[in-house]
Amino acid sequence: MPDRLEIYVVDDDEAVRKSLNFMLRAAGFLVRTYDSAADFLADAKDLGPGCLLTDVRMPDMDGLELLRRMKAQGLAFPVVVMTGHGDVPLAVEAMKLGAADFIEKPFSDEVLLAALGAARRGVSLNGEADAQPYKDLVAKLTPREVEVLKSVVAGHTNKVIGRQFGISPRTVEVHRANLMLKLNVTTLSELVRTALLAGL
Numbered sequence: 001m002p003d004r005l006e007i008y009v010v011d012d013d014e015a016v017r018k019s020l021n022f023m024l025r026a027a028g029f030l031v032r033t034y035d036s037a038a039d040f041l042a043d044a045k046d047l048g049p050g051c052l053l054t055d056v057r058m059p060d061m062d063g064l065e066l067l068r069r070m071k072a073q074g075l076a077f078p079v080v081v082m083t084g085h086g087d088v089p090l091a092v093e094a095m096k097l098g099a100a101d102f103i104e105k106p107f108s109d110e111v112l113l114a115a116l117g118a119a120r121r122g123v124s125l126n127g128e129a130d131a132q133p134y135k136d137l138v139a140k141l142t143p144r145e146v147e148v149l150k151s152v153v154a155g156h157t158n159k160v161i162g163r164q165f166g167i168s169p170r171t172v173e174v175h176r177a178n179l180m181l182k183l184n185v186t187t188l189s190e191l192v193r194t195a196l197l198a199g200l
Helices: 014-026 039-045 064-074 085-096 111-119 131-138 142-151 158-165 169-183 188-197
Strands: 006-010 030-034 051-056 078-083 101-104
Touching: 006 014, 014 030, 014 111, 014 142, 030 039, 030 169, 039 051, 039 085, 051 111, 064 078, 064 085, 078 085, 078 111, 078 131, 085 101, 085 142, 101 111, 101 188, 131 169, 142 158, 142 169, 142 188, 158 169, 158 188, 169 188
Parallel strands: 006 030, 006 051, 051 078, 078 101
Antiparallel strands: none
Protein backbone atom coordinates (compact mmCIF):
# COMPACT_ATOMS: atom_id res chain seq x y z
CA MET A 1 0.00 0.00 0.00
CA PRO A 2 1.24 3.53 -0.64
CA ASP A 3 3.16 4.73 2.37
CA ARG A 4 1.65 8.22 2.12
CA LEU A 5 -1.98 7.14 2.41
CA GLU A 6 -3.56 8.93 5.35
CA ILE A 7 -6.45 7.72 7.47
CA TYR A 8 -8.63 10.40 9.03
CA VAL A 9 -10.24 9.02 12.20
CA VAL A 10 -13.31 10.80 13.58
CA ASP A 11 -14.58 9.53 16.94
CA ASP A 12 -15.63 11.35 20.10
CA ASP A 13 -14.18 8.57 22.29
CA GLU A 14 -10.55 9.38 23.13
CA ALA A 15 -9.68 5.76 23.97
CA VAL A 16 -10.97 4.62 20.57
CA ARG A 17 -8.99 7.34 18.78
CA LYS A 18 -5.78 6.40 20.59
CA SER A 19 -6.25 2.69 19.91
CA LEU A 20 -6.99 3.21 16.21
CA ASN A 21 -4.11 5.68 15.88
CA PHE A 22 -1.68 3.12 17.33
CA MET A 23 -2.97 0.19 15.28
CA LEU A 24 -3.13 2.06 11.96
CA ARG A 25 0.34 3.57 12.39
CA ALA A 26 1.68 0.09 13.15
CA ALA A 27 0.09 -1.05 9.87
CA GLY A 28 2.01 1.64 7.97
CA PHE A 29 -0.60 4.38 7.57
CA LEU A 30 -0.32 8.06 8.33
CA VAL A 31 -3.09 8.92 10.80
CA ARG A 32 -4.83 12.12 11.80
CA THR A 33 -7.50 11.98 14.49
CA TYR A 34 -10.46 14.27 15.20
CA ASP A 35 -12.75 14.28 18.23
CA SER A 36 -15.69 15.72 16.29
CA ALA A 37 -17.14 15.75 12.79
CA ALA A 38 -17.10 19.56 12.82
CA ASP A 39 -13.33 19.61 13.44
CA PHE A 40 -12.77 17.22 10.54
CA LEU A 41 -14.95 19.30 8.20
CA ALA A 42 -13.03 22.45 9.17
CA ASP A 43 -9.82 20.81 7.85
CA ALA A 44 -11.25 18.65 5.06
CA LYS A 45 -10.69 20.94 2.07
CA ASP A 46 -6.98 21.19 2.91
CA LEU A 47 -6.37 17.47 3.48
CA GLY A 48 -4.50 15.20 1.10
CA PRO A 49 -5.74 11.91 -0.33
CA GLY A 50 -6.86 9.43 2.26
CA CYS A 51 -9.73 7.46 3.77
CA LEU A 52 -12.16 8.67 6.40
CA LEU A 53 -12.94 6.31 9.29
CA THR A 54 -15.84 7.72 11.30
CA ASP A 55 -18.10 6.64 14.11
CA VAL A 56 -21.81 6.83 13.31
CA ARG A 57 -23.00 7.92 16.77
CA MET A 58 -21.43 11.15 17.99
CA PRO A 59 -22.79 14.21 19.80
CA ASP A 60 -23.54 17.45 17.93
CA MET A 61 -22.95 16.09 14.42
CA ASP A 62 -23.26 12.34 13.89
CA GLY A 63 -21.64 10.29 11.13
CA LEU A 64 -24.69 10.54 8.84
CA GLU A 65 -24.79 14.32 9.02
CA LEU A 66 -21.04 14.38 8.38
CA LEU A 67 -21.60 12.36 5.18
CA ARG A 68 -24.45 14.66 4.10
CA ARG A 69 -22.27 17.74 4.56
CA MET A 70 -19.33 16.14 2.77
CA LYS A 71 -21.61 15.35 -0.15
CA ALA A 72 -22.96 18.93 -0.19
CA GLN A 73 -19.40 20.31 -0.17
CA GLY A 74 -18.16 17.94 -2.87
CA LEU A 75 -15.69 16.17 -0.56
CA ALA A 76 -14.99 12.77 -2.07
CA PHE A 77 -13.08 10.87 0.60
CA PRO A 78 -13.68 7.11 0.69
CA VAL A 79 -15.53 6.48 3.96
CA VAL A 80 -15.73 3.55 6.35
CA VAL A 81 -18.33 3.89 9.10
CA MET A 82 -17.90 2.29 12.53
CA THR A 83 -21.16 1.22 14.11
CA GLY A 84 -22.46 -0.47 17.23
CA HIS A 85 -24.38 -3.75 16.96
CA GLY A 86 -27.80 -2.07 17.02
CA ASP A 87 -26.94 0.54 14.42
CA VAL A 88 -27.25 -1.50 11.22
CA PRO A 89 -30.10 0.71 9.85
CA LEU A 90 -27.85 3.75 10.42
CA ALA A 91 -25.00 1.99 8.64
CA VAL A 92 -27.32 1.21 5.72
CA GLU A 93 -28.24 4.89 5.54
CA ALA A 94 -24.53 5.76 5.61
CA MET A 95 -23.92 3.48 2.63
CA LYS A 96 -26.78 5.17 0.77
CA LEU A 97 -25.01 8.47 1.45
CA GLY A 98 -21.81 7.15 -0.11
CA ALA A 99 -19.92 5.23 2.57
CA ALA A 100 -17.94 2.40 1.04
CA ASP A 101 -18.31 0.07 4.00
CA PHE A 102 -19.30 -0.25 7.62
CA ILE A 103 -17.82 -2.34 10.38
CA GLU A 104 -19.48 -3.36 13.62
CA LYS A 105 -17.76 -2.73 16.94
CA PRO A 106 -15.87 -4.48 18.34
CA PHE A 107 -13.90 -5.38 15.22
CA SER A 108 -10.54 -7.02 14.64
CA ASP A 109 -7.56 -5.31 13.03
CA GLU A 110 -8.02 -7.57 10.00
CA VAL A 111 -11.66 -6.52 9.52
CA LEU A 112 -10.72 -2.84 9.74
CA LEU A 113 -7.81 -3.15 7.31
CA ALA A 114 -9.99 -5.08 4.83
CA ALA A 115 -12.69 -2.38 5.03
CA LEU A 116 -10.14 0.39 4.46
CA GLY A 117 -8.73 -1.56 1.50
CA ALA A 118 -12.20 -1.85 -0.04
CA ALA A 119 -12.83 1.84 0.54
CA ARG A 120 -9.56 2.76 -1.18
CA ARG A 121 -10.65 0.80 -4.22
CA GLY A 122 -13.57 3.22 -4.45
CA VAL A 123 -16.40 0.76 -3.98
CA SER A 124 -19.40 2.89 -3.08
CA LEU A 125 -23.09 3.09 -3.84
CA ASN A 126 -22.48 6.53 -5.36
CA GLY A 127 -20.14 5.10 -7.96
CA GLU A 128 -20.91 3.84 -11.43
CA ALA A 129 -21.47 0.27 -10.30
CA ASP A 130 -23.63 -1.71 -12.70
CA ALA A 131 -26.66 -2.90 -10.72
CA GLN A 132 -27.51 -5.79 -13.05
CA PRO A 133 -25.02 -8.34 -11.63
CA TYR A 134 -26.44 -7.66 -8.15
CA LYS A 135 -30.02 -7.99 -9.40
CA ASP A 136 -29.07 -11.28 -11.05
CA LEU A 137 -27.67 -12.58 -7.76
CA VAL A 138 -30.78 -11.57 -5.80
CA ALA A 139 -32.96 -13.23 -8.48
CA LYS A 140 -31.45 -16.58 -7.37
CA LEU A 141 -33.04 -16.22 -3.92
CA THR A 142 -36.32 -17.80 -2.91
CA PRO A 143 -39.18 -15.43 -1.98
CA ARG A 144 -38.61 -16.23 1.72
CA GLU A 145 -34.86 -15.54 1.40
CA VAL A 146 -35.67 -12.15 -0.17
CA GLU A 147 -37.99 -11.38 2.78
CA VAL A 148 -35.26 -12.37 5.25
CA LEU A 149 -32.70 -10.30 3.34
CA LYS A 150 -34.91 -7.20 3.50
CA SER A 151 -35.39 -7.71 7.24
CA VAL A 152 -31.64 -8.15 7.81
CA VAL A 153 -30.96 -4.93 5.90
CA ALA A 154 -33.58 -3.22 8.08
CA GLY A 155 -31.46 -4.22 11.08
CA HIS A 156 -33.75 -6.85 12.60
CA THR A 157 -32.35 -9.70 14.69
CA ASN A 158 -32.95 -13.37 13.87
CA LYS A 159 -35.46 -13.53 16.75
CA VAL A 160 -37.45 -10.54 15.42
CA ILE A 161 -37.34 -11.88 11.85
CA GLY A 162 -38.54 -15.27 13.11
CA ARG A 163 -41.51 -13.70 14.90
CA GLN A 164 -42.26 -11.59 11.81
CA PHE A 165 -42.57 -14.65 9.57
CA GLY A 166 -43.71 -17.26 12.11
CA ILE A 167 -40.51 -19.30 11.91
CA SER A 168 -37.83 -20.19 14.46
CA PRO A 169 -34.65 -18.13 14.85
CA ARG A 170 -32.74 -21.26 13.81
CA THR A 171 -34.68 -21.37 10.53
CA VAL A 172 -33.84 -17.69 10.01
CA GLU A 173 -30.15 -18.58 10.50
CA VAL A 174 -30.46 -21.26 7.82
CA HIS A 175 -32.10 -18.78 5.41
CA ARG A 176 -29.36 -16.21 6.15
CA ALA A 177 -26.61 -18.76 5.55
CA ASN A 178 -28.22 -19.87 2.28
CA LEU A 179 -28.76 -16.37 0.94
CA MET A 180 -25.20 -15.31 1.82
CA LEU A 181 -23.91 -18.36 -0.05
CA LYS A 182 -26.08 -17.57 -3.09
CA LEU A 183 -25.06 -13.90 -3.04
CA ASN A 184 -21.38 -14.85 -2.62
CA VAL A 185 -20.86 -12.62 0.42
CA THR A 186 -19.24 -13.32 3.77
CA THR A 187 -19.91 -10.20 5.85
CA LEU A 188 -22.95 -8.17 6.83
CA SER A 189 -21.62 -5.10 5.05
CA GLU A 190 -21.18 -7.06 1.79
CA LEU A 191 -24.71 -8.39 2.21
CA VAL A 192 -26.13 -4.91 2.73
CA ARG A 193 -24.17 -3.47 -0.21
CA THR A 194 -25.42 -6.23 -2.52
CA ALA A 195 -29.03 -5.69 -1.42
CA LEU A 196 -28.81 -1.92 -1.90
CA LEU A 197 -27.11 -2.15 -5.28
CA ALA A 198 -29.80 -4.62 -6.35
CA GLY A 199 -32.41 -2.02 -5.47
CA LEU A 200 -33.97 -3.74 -2.44
